[in-house]
Amino acid sequence: MKRIELDHLNLTVANLDETIDWYGRVFGFEVVEKDVQDGVPWAVLRAADVMLCVYEYPGRTKLDRFGLDEAGIHGVNHFSLRVADADAWKEVVERESLEVRYGGIVTWPHSQSWYIKDPTGHEIEVANWKAAKPDFEGRPIR
Numbered sequence: 001m002k003r004i005e006l007d008h009l010n011l012t013v014a015n016l017d018e019t020i021d022w023y024g025r026v027f028g029f030e031v032v033e034k035d036v037q038d039g040v041p042w043a044v045l046r047a048a049d050v051m052l053c054v055y056e057y058p059g060r061t062k063l064d065r066f067g068l069d070e071a072g073i074h075g076v077n078h079f080s081l082r083v084a085d086a087d088a089w090k091e092v093v094e095r096e097s098l099e100v101r102y103g104g105i106v107t108w109p110h111s112q113s114w115y116i117k118d119p120t121g122h123e124i125e126v127a128n129w130k131a132a133k134p135d136f137e138g139r140p141i142r
Contacts (some may be wrong), residue, residue: 078123
């Protein structure tokens, strides 16, 4: 099989403009497409090779991983974005007064992670790898 890459994540959000602003300030996402379809405002946000497609549904309830577990519903617990510079990311966390969940930085065997939530409540793992790229026992992601 040829190399496969994740194209985008599709998220529903409570407030499109607030979401666009937040992802721009926190991660540097820019709007590359924006429209309304069937009365629903949406946008595609891009930062480097990462894209998010966000649709505004203000009246919906967001279940986090614990709410999904309690209701017995499958869902995405979180998605992860990778940062290369941990010190620059720490500056963003401080500047934006981001609440880091689970007691702070979580250390994994090959990386460290900060777990935060966006304005709608989507949990995001912000990962910083010890190696330049993810590497599991000498098997790097290419």
